[in-house]
Structure formats: structure tokens, C-alpha cells
Amino acid sequence: MTALVDSESTSTSTTPDRSLRWCALVFDAQNLLGVRGGGDGPWEVSACGSETDPAAVRRRITAIVGEGPMVEPLASFGAEHGEPSIVVYACSLRPEDPRPDGWSWTSIVRLRTAILANTSVADGFLRAALRAIEPQLIRVPYLNFGENEYLYRFRTESQRNRAVYNSDDRGRVLYQSALCDAIKAVRRQKERTADDPAVLDFGAVRYVLPSHFGFCLGVQNAIERAYETIAENPGRRVYMISELIHNPFVNDDLRERGLVYLQTDRGVHLKNPATGRDLWDELVEGDIVLTPAFGATDADKVKLIERGIAVNRYDATCMLVEKVWKAARRYAQSGYSIVIHGKGEHEETKATFSNCAKYAPSIVIRDLAEARRLGEVILAPDRETRLARFAAFAPYCSGGFDPERDLDRLAVVNQTTLLRNETVAIIEYLETVFAERFGADAVEHHLHARSKGDTLCYATQVNQDALQRALRAGADAAIVVGGRNSSNTYQLFRMCRDHFGARAFYIQSEHHVLGRDRIRHYHYPYKPGQPKAGDVEELPFLPDVDRPVTILLTGGASCPDGIIQQVVTRINALFPAESLRSMEAVVDEVLACGA
The missing domain is CATH 3.40.50.11270 (Rossmann fold)
Structure with a gap:
């Protein structure tokens, strides 16, 4: 590696050479900071110099770390008493990049702890650079990523690692299902397009399963x-x-x-x-x-x-969640504030809010009812009324959000697991609000037109579309299988409840099926404080009829296929064996239908 700095700019003491105009903090792929010095002297910044031209600075740093890693200015310090500021450049090495020779590598926490114990372990220049870069630390691991680059793209079929689902008996029971494999092979011809449901005829009981269900x-x-x-x-x-x-x-x-x-x-x-x-x-x-x-x-x-x-x-973040973040950044760059349709307590909404708030004033609304209250804020006749109406939203907006200024131009993004129709209804309502306030011709300026579908998860949507087609087939009861805190599963249950009423059930596994006449139904806590939220209630299940019963069965995007098959197996066990066809015969029939 080349020399760190030239001889005329090597001073990085508590009172650095006044000719210095930049310093560099170099991190490795593990987010450890490379520092010089130590031993008998204090730790110092990774590099520093007197150049003022950013291109010249990048050349200097590149000479140290190599051509590959990106180098970006992230902060500055020292602009006091009319003195020029010192720019802090950051560089993040990629896993394949070698560390520069002769440096020590430490975490920010370890370095901070050492400084608190003894400030002399790090010179003032390094301490000032660390303070300056602290608000921008989140950018360091992403310096080598382009704005439109995804951290973890969907794997192609050839890239899938299906062995993880078949590693041992426990994994096979949880993840493997010949029945679900057959349905998906026949009915799921296109990943993004719903098809007709599959009908599984076991004799005494029939199941209707949508073309799309389970893992996305x-x-x-x-x-x-x-x-x-x-x-x-x-x-x-x-x-x-x-x-x-x-x-x-x-x-x-x-x-x-x-x-x-x-x-x-x-x-x-x-x-x-x-x-x-x-x-x-x-x-x-x-x-x-x-x-x-x-x-x-x-x-x-x-x-x-x-x-x-x-x-x-x-990082295993779904790229469709990341797509929402990228859309929000684009909207922000066009001058829009961001409205997030989501549940404030949900991890995805928290992550999306965190990302949106970096780029623009942001606010979270749960549903159309909250959108209407936000509309009342926008239509308030004066500032005093607007501020009073907005008070209820204060816990759900970014710092410094000014309803007088930041509700003038809006773009809507959403938690990807909600109902598409609800997000569209919110946007359409906001269109009427802006039309009332500014006139119909001005709506496009105040509400981003493309946000009506730009951030909807196609996997969530196709599961809902497939379920809508399955609902038309009719059934005696509907079961939706998924985790207790699965938002997308709850949206599927809502669709079934709207169609079947009290004959729709939300369960976690086959253990919730108690008998032909009883089932343990989970009350999803859509809104905190709602009656029975989070309770599991024993309810009547199948009707007592002298004919085969039909059950609509689906699973949320986080429901393993193995659990779907276990639910089928459990319900089948409630009927006399002589009245049922075998699993193998039904699977063969499903596959034959697609031949």
C-alpha cells in the first residue's frame, strides 16, 4: 500500500495542521474502522490531507484502499471563527478488498469506550471526525451500492437452495408437501398471475385451494x-x-x-x-x-x-419492501411528503418510516378512517385549526413535521402486506381532498399520480386475487392458516370473513382443529384495544350435513406448505377412513388435471 499522507500533512494532533482540509475514515466489510497509530501514541484518522478538490481527494484515498471501493464525503467539522471546514470522507471496503497494511481495526463502540476511559487514546482530529460522521453512519455500509441496486434480489429458480427445506425430518415435516407441490405445479402457471383454484376431492370432504398461497x-x-x-x-x-x-x-x-x-x-x-x-x-x-x-x-x-x-x-430484507423505500426516495426528490399506509407497530412499517423520514417529512396512517382525519387537517380553514386537528398524528410523523407546510404535496406508499383496495381507497379519498382545497386541475400537482400502485407487493396482491377467484367456488367454511402476527394472513382472513361471515376461521396450525364441530379461532389484533384482540376462541366448525363438506383452505405468505398439508390430514382424520380417498390418489388426480 502507498503512504497514508504526504510529509507536509501528517500532523493529526489535537490541534491539527491548519492546512488540512479533509480526513478519511475507512471501514472494512465488517464495519470495523481502520485507525493509524496506537502503541505509544494516540490513534489517528485513516488518512488526511490538504487537497480541496474532491476528485484529488478521492485519488489520494483510492491510492490507499484500491480502485474498487467508493469514497464519499459524509460530513464536515471545524468551521469556526471563519476557518474553512474539514470534510470527512468515508470509504467502505468490500469483502474482497484487502485491508491497508499497518492499521489497527476497531469497532466504533470499542473506540468510544476507550476514549471515555482516556481521551488521549485518540487524537482530537479523530474524535472530531467521529462526532461529525455519527449522524451519517447508516450510509457507510451502503457506499458501494447504487441508488437503484437491491441488497438481496429474488433468487432465480436455478439459484434456489431447496435443500434447506429437506435437511432433516423436522424440516421435511414443516416445509414439504406433495399436495401443495402438485397444486402449484398445475395451477400456478405464472408467479404474478392468479389462476382458477384447485379442488381436492377426498370423498367425504372436499377442499378448494387458490392457485397462489403460502410462501412468497x-x-x-x-x-x-x-x-x-x-x-x-x-x-x-x-x-x-x-x-x-x-x-x-x-x-x-x-x-x-x-x-x-x-x-x-x-x-x-x-x-x-x-x-x-x-x-x-x-x-x-x-x-x-x-x-x-x-x-x-x-x-x-x-x-x-x-x-x-x-x-x-x-440482510434478508424482501426486495419488494426495499422497492417501497426506493419509491419514497424518488417521491421525496420530487418534493413530496410521504404518507405511509401501514400499522405503526409493525416491523415493516417501522423500517419503511425510518427510511422515508431520511428523505422527506413522513407520516403513518393506519386506514381510511385515519386518512379522513388527515383530510380534515388538510381542509382546515386556518393554521390554528390545522394544528389542533393534527395533534393526534404527532406520535406518527417525522421530527419537525409541519402540517401547514408538509401536507401540501403528498405521495402514498404502503406496508406491502395490506389490502390493495384499501390503499387505493385512501389515495382516491386524498384526491377528493386536494380537489376540494385546490381545484380538480391541481390534484396532480399535490398528489403523486403514480403512487396508486407503485409500491404494492405483487405477491400479496396475487394471493388476494387467487383467493377472490376461489371464493366464487363456494364452500361450507373457510380456513386461513398463518402466524398470530401475520398481517398478510389477516387480510386474507378479512376477505373470507366478508364472504363467509362466522364460517371463516383464522388458525395457526392443525392443532386448532379440535373436531368436526369445534375449532379454535384466533382474533387478530388489527387495532390495539379492540374486543377479543389476540384471544383464541373455541367456535362451531363444520355443519352437520348428510353430504360431503367443502372447505376453502389457504395460507398466508409466511405459512409453510407442510402445515397446510397437516391441516388437511387433521381434518381428514375426523371422517371415517372408508369414506376417504387416499392422499396419493388425490395428488395423482391433481397432476393429471394439469397434464
């Missing part, structure tokens, strides 16, 4: 990354920020294989039962932390960066 590509991506990470890192501590997906059986299986969750799906930190300490506080350099499919807030990612823990390599 984002969930498959996340599951495969999690199992691969555990298998590839024996002996290392592997954590997940929160639940990988909203399915307790998948999360429990990963836990039994050694994965440790740092916090609940509501963001409550978990403790190590052996030490009583917060698990976040026990993270050390070299630990592995996975990001779940919903994404993570910048605050959580910064905690990893500060601890010297890789972020991108183990």
Missing part, C-alpha cells in the same frame, strides 16, 4: 439465507434482529438450530436468560446478525455498525 419469493429468500448462515458458520454466534417472518413454527425451528432473536416483533429487547443482560449489549465484533424479511430501522442498523458487525452480507 421474499419469504423463501429470507428462509434460505437464515438456514444457510447457520449451516455455514458453525461455532459462531448467529442472531436475528427480530422474527425472520411471522410464523412461529419457522422461527422456533431456527431457534432450535441455534439462532438467537435480539428483540420481539414489537421491538422489545430480549435478555440472555443465563446472564440477565440485554442481548444487544452482549453483541461483539465477529458476531453475525441477520436482518429479517421486513427490514430494519436505521437505528437498529446503526447499533450493528457501531459494534463492528456486518450489515449487508446478512
Whole structure:
């Protein structure tokens, strides 16, 4: 490696050479900071110099770290008493990039702890640079990514690692289903387009299953990354920020294989039962932390960066969630504030809000009712009334949000697991609000036109479209299978409830089917404080009729195929064996229909 700085700009003491105009902080792929010095002297910044031309600075830093990594100015400090500021450049090495020779590598947390104990371990220049860059730390791991580049794209069929679903008997029971494989092979001709449902005729009981149900590509991506990470890192501590997906059986299986969750799906930190300490506080350099499919807030990612823990390599964020973030950034660049249609307590909405708020004033609304209250704010006759009406939204908006200024131009993005029709209804309502306030011709200026479908998850939508087609087939009852906190599963249940009323049931597994006449139904807590929210209630199940019964059966995007088949097996066991056709015969019939 070349020399760090030239001889005339090597001074990085507490009072640095006044000719210095930039310094560089170089991080490796593990988010460890490279510092010079130590030993008998203080630690110093990675590099510094007197050049003022950014291109010249980049050439200097590139000469040290190599041609590949991106170098960007992220902050500045020292602009006092008319003196020029010193620009802090950051560089993030890629996994394949060698570390410069002769440097020490430390986490921000370790360095900060050492400075608190003894300020002389780091010179004033380094301490000032660290303070300046702190608000921009979230950008460091992403310096080598383009604005339109996705961290974890959907794997193609040839890239899928299906072995993780078949690694042992436990995995096979959870994930494998010959029945579901047959339905998807025959009915799911196109990933993004719903088809007619499959009808499984077992004799005494018939099932109607939509063409699309169960795992979406984002969930498959996340599951495969999690199992691969555990298998590839024996002996290392592997954590997940929160639940990988909203399915307790998948999360429990990963836990039994050694994965440790740092916090609940509501963001409550978990403790190590052996030490009583917060698990976040026990993270050390070299630990592995996975990001779940919903994404993570910048605050959580910064905690990893500060601890010297890789972020991108183990990020399992669904690219359709990331697509929402990219859309929000585009809207913000066009001068729009961001309205997020989502549940404020949901991990995905928290992550989306965190990303949106970086770029524009942002606010979360739960449903059309809250959109109407926001409309009343927009239509308020004066500032005083507007501020009074907006008070209820204060906990759900970004810092400094000014309803007088920031509700003038809006773009809507959404939590990807909600009903498309609800997001569209919110946008259409806001169109009427802006038409009333500014006139119909001005609506396009005040409400981003493309936001009406730009951030909807196609997997969520196609599951809903497929269920809508299945509802037309008719049934005696409907069962939707999914985790207790699965938002997309609840949206499917809502569709069934609207069609079947009290004959629609939300369950987690076959264990909720108690008998032909009884079933344990879960009341999803859509709104905090609603009656029976989170309760499981025993209800009447199938009608007592002298004919075969028909059940519509589907699963949310985080429901494994194995559980769907176990529900079928459980219900079939409630009927006399002589009245049922075999599973093999039904599977063969399904496959024959597609031949």
C-alpha cells in the first residue's frame, strides 16, 4: 500500500495542521474502522490531507484502499471563527478488498469506550471526525451500492437452495408437501398471475385451494439465507434482529438450530436468560446478525455498525419492501411528503418510516378512517385549526413535521402486506381532498399520480386475487392458516370473513382443529384495544350435513406448505377412513388435471 499522507500533512494532533482540509475514515466489510497509530501514541484518522478538490481527494484515498471501493464525503467539522471546514470522507471496503497494511481495526463502540476511559487514546482530529460522521453512519455500509441496486434480489429458480427445506425430518415435516407441490405445479402457471383454484376431492370432504398461497419469493429468500448462515458458520454466534417472518413454527425451528432473536416483533429487547443482560449489549465484533424479511430501522442498523458487525452480507430484507423505500426516495426528490399506509407497530412499517423520514417529512396512517382525519387537517380553514386537528398524528410523523407546510404535496406508499383496495381507497379519498382545497386541475400537482400502485407487493396482491377467484367456488367454511402476527394472513382472513361471515376461521396450525364441530379461532389484533384482540376462541366448525363438506383452505405468505398439508390430514382424520380417498390418489388426480 502507498503512504497514508504526504510529509507536509501528517500532523493529526489535537490541534491539527491548519492546512488540512479533509480526513478519511475507512471501514472494512465488517464495519470495523481502520485507525493509524496506537502503541505509544494516540490513534489517528485513516488518512488526511490538504487537497480541496474532491476528485484529488478521492485519488489520494483510492491510492490507499484500491480502485474498487467508493469514497464519499459524509460530513464536515471545524468551521469556526471563519476557518474553512474539514470534510470527512468515508470509504467502505468490500469483502474482497484487502485491508491497508499497518492499521489497527476497531469497532466504533470499542473506540468510544476507550476514549471515555482516556481521551488521549485518540487524537482530537479523530474524535472530531467521529462526532461529525455519527449522524451519517447508516450510509457507510451502503457506499458501494447504487441508488437503484437491491441488497438481496429474488433468487432465480436455478439459484434456489431447496435443500434447506429437506435437511432433516423436522424440516421435511414443516416445509414439504406433495399436495401443495402438485397444486402449484398445475395451477400456478405464472408467479404474478392468479389462476382458477384447485379442488381436492377426498370423498367425504372436499377442499378448494387458490392457485397462489403460502410462501412468497421474499419469504423463501429470507428462509434460505437464515438456514444457510447457520449451516455455514458453525461455532459462531448467529442472531436475528427480530422474527425472520411471522410464523412461529419457522422461527422456533431456527431457534432450535441455534439462532438467537435480539428483540420481539414489537421491538422489545430480549435478555440472555443465563446472564440477565440485554442481548444487544452482549453483541461483539465477529458476531453475525441477520436482518429479517421486513427490514430494519436505521437505528437498529446503526447499533450493528457501531459494534463492528456486518450489515449487508446478512440482510434478508424482501426486495419488494426495499422497492417501497426506493419509491419514497424518488417521491421525496420530487418534493413530496410521504404518507405511509401501514400499522405503526409493525416491523415493516417501522423500517419503511425510518427510511422515508431520511428523505422527506413522513407520516403513518393506519386506514381510511385515519386518512379522513388527515383530510380534515388538510381542509382546515386556518393554521390554528390545522394544528389542533393534527395533534393526534404527532406520535406518527417525522421530527419537525409541519402540517401547514408538509401536507401540501403528498405521495402514498404502503406496508406491502395490506389490502390493495384499501390503499387505493385512501389515495382516491386524498384526491377528493386536494380537489376540494385546490381545484380538480391541481390534484396532480399535490398528489403523486403514480403512487396508486407503485409500491404494492405483487405477491400479496396475487394471493388476494387467487383467493377472490376461489371464493366464487363456494364452500361450507373457510380456513386461513398463518402466524398470530401475520398481517398478510389477516387480510386474507378479512376477505373470507366478508364472504363467509362466522364460517371463516383464522388458525395457526392443525392443532386448532379440535373436531368436526369445534375449532379454535384466533382474533387478530388489527387495532390495539379492540374486543377479543389476540384471544383464541373455541367456535362451531363444520355443519352437520348428510353430504360431503367443502372447505376453502389457504395460507398466508409466511405459512409453510407442510402445515397446510397437516391441516388437511387433521381434518381428514375426523371422517371415517372408508369414506376417504387416499392422499396419493388425490395428488395423482391433481397432476393429471394439469397434464
